[in-house]
Amino acid sequence: xxxxxxxxxxxxxxxxxxxxxxxxxxxxxxxxxxxxxxxxxxxxxxxxxxxxxxxxxxxxxxxxxxxxxxxxxxxxxxxxxxxxxxxxxxxxxxxxxxxxxxxxxxxxxxxxxxxxxxxxxxxxxxxxxxxxxxxxxxxxxxxxxxxxxxxxxxxxxxxxxxxxxxxxxxxxxxxxxxxxxxxxxxxxxxxxxxxxxxxxxxxxxxxxxxxxxxxxxxxxxxxxxxxxxxxxxxxxxxxxxxxxxxxxxxxxxxxxxxxxxxxxxxxxxxxxxxxxxxxxxxxxxxxxxxxxxxxxxxxxxxxxxxxxxxxxxxxxxxxxxxxxxxxxxxxxxxxxxxxxxxxxxxxxxxxxxxxxxxxxxxxxxxxxxxxxxxxxxxxxxxxxxxxxxxxxxxxxxxxxxxxxxxxxxxxxxxxxxxxxxxxxxxxxxxxxxxxxxxxxxxxxxxxxxxxxxxxxxxxxxxxxxxxxxxxxxxxxxxxxxxxxxxxxxxxxxxxxxxxxxxxxxxxxxxxxxxxxxxxxxxxxxxxxxxxxxxxxxxxxxxxxxxxxxxxxxxxxxxxxxxxxxxxxxxxxxxxxxxxxxxxxxxxxxxxxxxxxxxxxxxxxxxxxxxxx
Numbered sequence: 001x002x003x004x005x006x007x008x009x010x011x012x013x014x015x016x017x018x019x020x021x022x023x024x025x026x027x028x029x030x031x032x033x034x035x036x037x038x039x040x041x042x043x044x045x046x047x048x049x050x051x052x053x054x055x056x057x058x059x060x061x062x063x064x065x066x067x068x069x070x071x072x073x074x075x076x077x078x079x080x081x082x083x084x085x086x087x088x089x090x091x092x093x094x095x096x097x098x099x100x101x102x103x104x105x106x107x108x109x110x111x112x113x114x115x116x117x118x119x120x121x122x123x124x125x126x127x128x129x130x131x132x133x134x135x136x137x138x139x140x141x142x143x144x145x146x147x148x149x150x151x152x153x154x155x156x157x158x159x160x161x162x163x164x165x166x167x168x169x170x171x172x173x174x175x176x177x178x179x180x181x182x183x184x185x186x187x188x189x190x191x192x193x194x195x196x197x198x199x200x201x202x203x204x205x206x207x208x209x210x211x212x213x214x215x216x217x218x219x220x221x222x223x224x225x226x227x228x229x230x231x232x233x234x235x236x237x238x239x240x241x242x243x244x245x246x247x248x249x250x251x252x253x254x255x256x257x258x259x260x261x262x263x264x265x266x267x268x269x270x271x272x273x274x275x276x277x278x279x280x281x282x283x284x285x286x287x288x289x290x291x292x293x294x295x296x297x298x299x300x301x302x303x304x305x306x307x308x309x310x311x312x313x314x315x316x317x318x319x320x321x322x323x324x325x326x327x328x329x330x331x332x333x334x335x336x337x338x339x340x341x342x343x344x345x346x347x348x349x350x351x352x353x354x355x356x357x358x359x360x361x362x363x364x365x366x367x368x369x370x371x372x373x374x375x376x377x378x379x380x381x382x383x384x385x386x387x388x389x390x391x392x393x394x395x396x397x398x399x400x401x402x403x404x405x406x407x408x409x410x411x412x413x414x415x416x417x418x419x420x421x422x423x424x425x426x427x428x429x430x431x432x433x434x435x436x437x438x439x440x441x442x443x444x445x446x447x448x449x450x451x452x453x454x455x456x457x458x459x460x461x462x463x464x465x466x467x468x469x470x471x472x473x474x475x476x477x478x479x480x481x482x483x484x485x486x487x488x489x490x491x492x493x494x495x496x497x498x499x500x501x502x503x504x505x506x507x508x509x510x511x512x513x514x515x516x517x518x519x520x521x522x523x524x525x526x527x528x529x530x531x532x533x534x535x536x537x538x539x540x541x542x543x544x545x546x547x548x549x550x551x552x553x554x555x556x557x558x559x560x561x562x563x564x565x566x567x568x569x570x571x572x573x574x575x576x577x578x579x580x581x582x583x584x585x586x587x588x589x590x591x592x593x594x595x596x597x598x599x600x601x602x603x604x605x606x607x608x609x610x611x612x
Contacts, residue, residue: 001063003027009059010215013052013264015191018198018214026185026213032117033065036184036212038175038193041076042091044099046106047236048265048292049229052217053188054110055267060186061118067111068182071100074124075171096125106239109296120182127181128174142206143173143199151195176200184212191216218264225254234344237265243297247305248386250289251313255281258288266291286310313385322380322390329452330376330393331410334359335369336453341383343455350383359383372412396461401510404503405471406478409462413474414448417464420474425492451479465493465507476507 006027010017017023026033037053046054057067073096091099104121112118148154148169157164176199179187184204187197194216201211219228222235229236237249253261258281262273268291276287286306294302312319325341338350338359351369353359359366360382361373379391398407409417418426418441427439451460465476476493491508493500 001059006059006063009056013056013217014215015218016194016214016216018216023186023213023215033060033185034068034120034183035060035065035186035188036068036070036179036182037188038070038072038178039103041071041073041096041099041103043231044102045231045236046103046239047229047231048239049190049219049236051110051239052264053190054107056188056215056217058110058112061112061115064118066118066120068120068122068184069107069111070178070182071096071103071121071123072175072178073100074128075174077125109239122182124174124178124181139177139203140170140173142203147199147202148172172196172199173203176203179212180204180207180209183209185210186215187212188215188217190219218260220257220260220264223249223253225257237292239296243293243301243305244308244386246293246296247289247302247309250292251285251309253285255285258284262288262291266295309386312388319388322388324392325381325389326392326394326455327375328454329395329408329410330374331412332373332375332453333369333411334366334371334373336411336449337373337375337381338383340453340455341381341387341389353384358385399510399514400468401506403467403469404507404510405466405468406463406507406510407466409448409452409464409477411449411452413464414445417448417474417477418444421477421492421494426477463511465503467497476503478507478511480511 003024007024010023035057037057039050061067073091076091077093077096100123107113149158151172154164154169172195175193175196179197179200180203184200187193187200189197194214197212197214201214204211221227222229222233223237224233224235227233227235231238237246241249250261259273259277262268262276266288268276276284279287286309289309290302290306293305308319327337327340334354335347335351338354339345339347342350342353354366354369357365357367361375362380366373375391375393377391377393381389381391383389396408398405400406423439423441423444426444448462451462454460461480463478463480464474465478466473467475474494475497476491478492479490491504493504493507497503
């Protein structure tokens with residue numbers, strides 16, 4: 001690529017050259033240049049706005065110049081202001097490492113990683129973590145207060161009477177000094193970095209280096225047509241978005257942005273852009289979406305996504321390859337279903353989508369957020385123009401004992417349970433709230449719904465207990481956990497029925513038995529769970545359950561999702577008993593222990609009373 005070709009590429013997407021003649025002179029020397037691009041690590045997601053600079057870097061790499069990526073981990077770890085009027089949250093060292101790894105993976109979608117001479121990845125902490133106070137003061141002494149306070153963001157703070165912290169004032173100096181440390185010849189940047197990189201030119205001159213040429217690229221509004229792209233605003237087209245998501249998001253941009261998006265985010269020639277803009281806005285956007293998808297995923301994928309969009313959105317066909325949404329209950333309100341289908345969106349956003357007619361179940365519009373739904377396997381949900389899901393209802397089965405029926409709680413049960421069980425008993429025995437403020441029926445309803453509507457893997461569950469003589473009248477409720485063996489489980493039985501403790505024990509034993517059937521007996525979870533549920537009065541019964549497990553169950557390595565959990569009473573008593581009688585369950589294969597119990601091995605295990 002010639003210098004003229006590079007400059008023509010720059011002209012297409014550049015906002016400012018500082019200065020242009022200096023940049024052209026650097027390129028005409030024919031020497032390999034070091035081109036710096038600084039990246040924040042606060043949000044580990046690059047969008048096509050960031051990629052404007054990355055594609056320029058790629059063009060320079062292809063011409064033999066080195067791309068120098070500088071991750072601003074030092075300033076991000078300490079609350080960098082980054083051009084906004086508010087100070088951002090600090091980033092921990094662990095979060096920084098994780099973000100840099102993810103951002104590096106995304107950089108590989110554009111930049112060349114095949115030649116070490118063409119790529120250098122640095123962290124600002126490499127030099128700042130090694131500096132002493134005197135080193136820092138030497139750098140700060142090269143910049144005046146008047147120069148720092150002239151920053152637009154600082155002037156805005158002063159105008160509105162807001163405070164400016166000292167650390168915020170020195171961050172532009174540190175960012176600028178990055179250019180000295182990597183000896184940058186050119187810096188590519190967004191407009192929010194212009195002040196810092198201008199200080200970089202000053203500091204390079206002070207350190208007897210040739211000052212870097214600056215190139216700021218065009219920033220366009222996000223797909224909402226308002227503010228610039230940001231993952232926090234959900235108005236971006238991210239590099240990590242699937243080809244289908246990229247295509248769909250481009251189709252949502254305002255018509256007025258089609259030309260700018262073509263020029264800034266694609267390499268489509270000007271005459272081809274003009275031909276697309278002469279079409280209808282819908283067809284022009286489809287051309288634009290195809291060009292963007294092809295740039296990141298290839299022309300074949302772009303054709304596939306355009307055909308998919310034409311068939312599903314334009315012609316109204318339901319796609320064949322629907323992703324599945326697994327539900328733990330088929331009974332819920334419309335708003336709860338849409339929230340589960342769109343986990344990254346707020347409840348308010350999902351409510352608006354329903355009210356605007358953007359949600360359909362099996363082709364029929366849902367217009368009320370509180371509409372009660374009874375969902376079945378293979379129902380089709382459409383939540384928005386481009387999101388279809390096939391529903392999979394995996395509700396745990398009911399259990400039956402000699403006198404009881406135990407089944408999962410449904411959303412429709414909450415009102416009747418609230419009327420049958422005193423509120424103080426629910427908050428005491430079933431739902432453990434994190435604060436002591438008196439809870440209302442609304443609080444309990446919300447807590448119940450949160451448990452019932454969990455997605456897989458499900459760690460909590462609620463089970464309603466009825467008698468076979470009166471199957472419609474709840475006599476008990478069990479709250480179970482399966483994610484933590486050391487967390488209390490709770491069971492409530494109505495004190496109005498005769499001998500409630502016997503009913504509690506019967507329900508406890510059945511639920512624990514079912515849980516044992518669903519665990520992998522070779523896992524550590526099984527050993528811990530067995531130790532929990534085998535209280536003295538139930539040890540023999542649960543041991544017998546274990547002996548009935550088939551070889552297939554004994555050899556199973558995968559724990560199925562939706563494990564009901566374990567119930568027990570007398571946590572303190574059981575813990576004391578367990579410390580005395582079952583320590584070996586944490587050290588040996590459980591089957592060896594059970595062989596001892598059956599007299600097939602010696603020595604004999606301790607009895608529940610602690611004797612051998």
